[in-house]
Amino acid sequence: MTAPLGVGIIGVGLMGADHAERVAGRVAGARLVAVADRDTDRADALAARFDGVRRITDPLDLVADDEVDAVIIASPGFVHEEQVLACLEHGKYVLCEKPLTMDSESSLRVVEAEHKGARRLVQVGFMRRFDPEYARMKEVLDSGHLGRTLLLHNIHRNKSVPDPSFRSEMIVRDSLVHEVDVARFLFGEEVTEITVLSPAPTSAAQQGVLDPQVALFRMEGGAMVTSEVFVNAQVGYEVRCEAVAERGTVTIGQNLAGIHTTRVAATGPSTGSAPGTWGGTVPGDYRERFARAYDLEVQAWVDASRRGERVGPTSWDGYAATAVCTAGMESLHTGEPVRVDLADRTALPG
Amino acid sequence: MTAPLGVGIIGVGLMGADHAERVAGRVAGARLVAVADRDTDRADALAARFDGVRRITDPLDLVADDEVDAVIIASPGFVHEEQVLACLEHGKYVLCEKPLTMDSESSLRVVEAEHKGARRLVQVGFMRRFDPEYARMKEVLDSGHLGRTLLLHNIHRNKSVPDPSFRSEMIVRDSLVHEVDVARFLFGEEVTEITVLSPAPTSAAQQGVLDPQVALFRMEGGAMVTSEVFVNAQVGYEVRCEAVAERGTVTIGQNLAGIHTTRVAATGPSTGSAPGTWGGTVPGDYRERFARAYDLEVQAWVDASRRGERVGPTSWDGYAATAVCTAGMESLHTGEPVRVDLADRTALPG
């Protein structure tokens, strides 16, 4: 346990570069040893910023590398399956960013492959489970003081989407998937049905993209979940969650934390009756809102890996969330509820 | 215009008694002259609390009374139609509590009866339009600075329902109806479709009552509205509304106003690490939350009536809201979306 964990990172876009900074500069017990990215210039530039970090061209070589004890996958979703399977094959702990894979079938293949092995190695990057607010929310709900939870209301807004080819289905698969995991986490149950509806879209979205969307989940125990997902909200990154229980509610993510200012109104100085304003700023993106959650997630992953253990969201969590989103993408086209049929968990090997 | 308006009140339960206090003690230009209630003891007791207020046994006699210039109807919904029609017949201004009537057909009869007359006489008691927060919210949205409004999220929670026979349909007709009017008011459009869904109900509800409920509206212009209605929420009266527009949001009704306290935690004194709490109290009912809205509503009604004018929500607003709720009660049984078909407004007489 004394030697630091050698970490390799596959994919060094926004998310992967952020993880590189974290592993190299903010986490105890880890050493960043290698990075890989299909954009080799980007990988070289990143590697050069740290002492002794190698760029490896082929991600599968990175997985196989002797110095790499554990792998963070932050590459595009469509290569996740191959890369996670390689980690399993080499017996390396892996923290895979969401979505686990692109559809429920491939996610199930990952679950089965992991369960055929002796050790559980996969952690899926649903970082919100490490956010102190979500964690505390779960504690309060689980304490039972408020009775049974009846409803959950989620708000998920991004300022805008970087990728001009971001399509309606991606809102379900890449954004709503967080709300699916939150629902599964807070209730400790599976989602059994999903409906995805959409109003007339914002003019800030690409032509033809259904944004915002309103999703409804039915949970195994009969509770319901409503989620607004709006990825071109312009203002900033807002993630809010309110649980409604029989004898009270729990809310996190209101725009109240941090620094407040009052100011002379922008439209003019002290003349006339134009009032001033009070308030604060909305975070620009998830890196600010969930900075601490990501730090705690990666620290927990490093600590567990060094002990030879696995923590946090499992491959099954990744599979189940993907399965719900796969059903959600179907519902998006019809507006009808779609049932979620999961594999038989008890039949998994291992 | 100098003489005060003689006001008669039909129905002196919680709401009617509150209006009596208001007319007699907090509103300028009005004089409470008569009350009627099928519970004549209750009517006598109320009349006795004010100087020179008569109890009239038959509500229709109250309407016809020479001293009564204008009528507030706060009786049960199933007698509204007859009483409003009597007001129209006698040419008296009337402020009718919601719902206007029990179903869309009867509400339409009221609209048509009013439109056959020369003067518009009916104001429906959707008091939220007079709430300074809802009014300001509409101003901000109408200003266009935030772009088109895409979504509206409503929360409507009551501590509990006084009437043990309160049934699932009544949640739609008597509670959700406020959210219907809010949506019509803020968008300035009709609701074209409604879906009413429900999770496994709270154990605090009567056996067989679907509480809470989640309603979805589609608006004429393509926007969507989500509303939680929960009438046995135990905690208190919470009404919240968030509008999501293309370049920003507007929210009212967060539990932040008023007096805040910090306190030693109830569970024990200063020993140990048990932290103290901060926060405030949730209003017990609508009379506290909407105290100012009711005052402004009745003052506006009195002022307009003295000038020979009508203000605020019209009989059409009452009809349209009832029609949406009638469709909603149908949806409640099937879980399917139900279209709302309104009469042709342009074909109304007058």
Added chain:
Amino acid sequence: MTAPLGVGIIGVGLMGADHAERVAGRVAGARLVAVADRDTDRADALAARFDGVRRITDPLDLVADDEVDAVIIASPGFVHEEQVLACLEHGKYVLCEKPLTMDSESSLRVVEAEHKGARRLVQVGFMRRFDPEYARMKEVLDSGHLGRTLLLHNIHRNKSVPDPSFRSEMIVRDSLVHEVDVARFLFGEEVTEITVLSPAPTSAAQQGVLDPQVALFRMEGGAMVTSEVFVNAQVGYEVRCEAVAERGTVTIGQNLAGIHTTRVAATGPSTGSAPGTWGGTVPGDYRERFARAYDLEVQAWVDASRRGERVGPTSWDGYAATAVCTAGMESLHTGEPVRVDLADRTALPG
């Protein structure tokens, strides 16, 4: 008690005109019958806006007028003494805006004159005692649940002062006087010592004006009060109060109530990482912040006057607050604590 109270108003500047609207249009049981103002054009213009309201040239004639049952004094402070004494002489109920008079000697003369008469007739316009938040704060503190109150922190900010000749002493006499009354009201004790300090003044103040100021009070029972008064704060009207007790605190007036918005940041649209903002507006002046307090104050005064009673802050309250401010103006020049020596209350006639 059935006849409405005939009300005359002396002084129809900002405050008096607001009271005229209130008496004529928002309060039950009153009738605005006459107004007086040394600016007779302003008085005529105001009178003309209401039915049957006379302009009387000499304020003392207004006091003596047969139709005037009760008087609101909203004239400049230096004529208050003469006008209140006239009301006492004619046996008329009077609501006198703060300050009661310009210094402690003249205020004491008013107290003594009232106490020589058989009836108590004077209410001083410390409207905050009628504000639901201050009233509730007093209830919580008086309940004893939080133990003894140790400290009070007040914030009092105005956007700017209308009068270019507003001097440092006026900040004490016209603004700080509210905080003095709040302290006396919440503690139920007299202020025994006052210190008024000032930092390097804001450039928004007139040359030579000490703004902001920080005042410290010692209360009879040993508690302390800190008050910031800042009358050229530019942003708007903020009044906040926090009581610190042995087992908790109570705070009112935080900028959290009402409508909240999120918006794209003013400096630019959705490009880049510039975040959006959330928050609300700060009220422009006291008429917005204390709208309800003023309505409740005047309604209580009208109701009591019609019953032949007196309510709210007394002439002694007006005197004591003025005496503290007189000492405060002395401290402002030296920065030293100044003792407040009040007359012997038990020696008052009546």
Added chain:
Amino acid sequence: MTAPLGVGIIGVGLMGADHAERVAGRVAGARLVAVADRDTDRADALAARFDGVRRITDPLDLVADDEVDAVIIASPGFVHEEQVLACLEHGKYVLCEKPLTMDSESSLRVVEAEHKGARRLVQVGFMRRFDPEYARMKEVLDSGHLGRTLLLHNIHRNKSVPDPSFRSEMIVRDSLVHEVDVARFLFGEEVTEITVLSPAPTSAAQQGVLDPQVALFRMEGGAMVTSEVFVNAQVGYEVRCEAVAERGTVTIGQNLAGIHTTRVAATGPSTGSAPGTWGGTVPGDYRERFARAYDLEVQAWVDASRRGERVGPTSWDGYAATAVCTAGMESLHTGEPVRVDLADRTALPG
């Protein structure tokens, strides 16, 4: 720079043990190698919780130890001088918890000893400068958008003091010292005068202890600072700061962040009109409120030490804060303002 920094910790009470967890488990680039404490059992117990950490009996031996590259001093204040001087002698980077030493003379000796050396080695543990909220507050004030800062209001409340012998002077030296540093940090100026006043104390304080206290600072540029320090506040740990500038204000530390709940009121269930409550919990101590600030502080210290640099609050900052508190302890006894006379900074060697 590749080798991790070997860290030794002197003093493993509440604060030192927290730092041990941080260095061993949450910070990159460091290795906890040794601990020392006059309570050797406590030191042994702590050392045993980590792999390869030695207990060294004499703190000065720890400083001299070859494996120890840098030292954290979390021992009682009265041994700080000797221990910091030892670090200087051995050329080791040192993070010394506040207060730097017990009085201004000894602090000045430390400053002079450091300045006689070639390198600057001392960081004082004013962690608030690393708190993202204080840091952002300084940015906003320094931007100049709000004009000159005129006033600062600080609130500093502890639930209770662990040590029954905690005396009035310690409130100044150990608690108020943070507010002194905050004022110096935010204004970028020295404090020139301090007054410490106190109301009748809380019954929760030890007999004879003046708690709470109200301190007033005058800054070099003419601004004023008010600080409430209340170390037996019972409720929890509250640290709040409001800066008042010419065109706006900045506030941090309001009790609004994090998780909110609504609940049925503790006094009873849903019957009657007793309303429910909304709100959250107050942190129990500084470790929760400033968790991130401490992490960032220690990470910055480790990173700088590895680069051969020094960051954060200097020995001069420690000296100046101690000098203000020394004057404050004098004022506490007289209630009079006391001037702060600092050494001539420009005359320091080096």
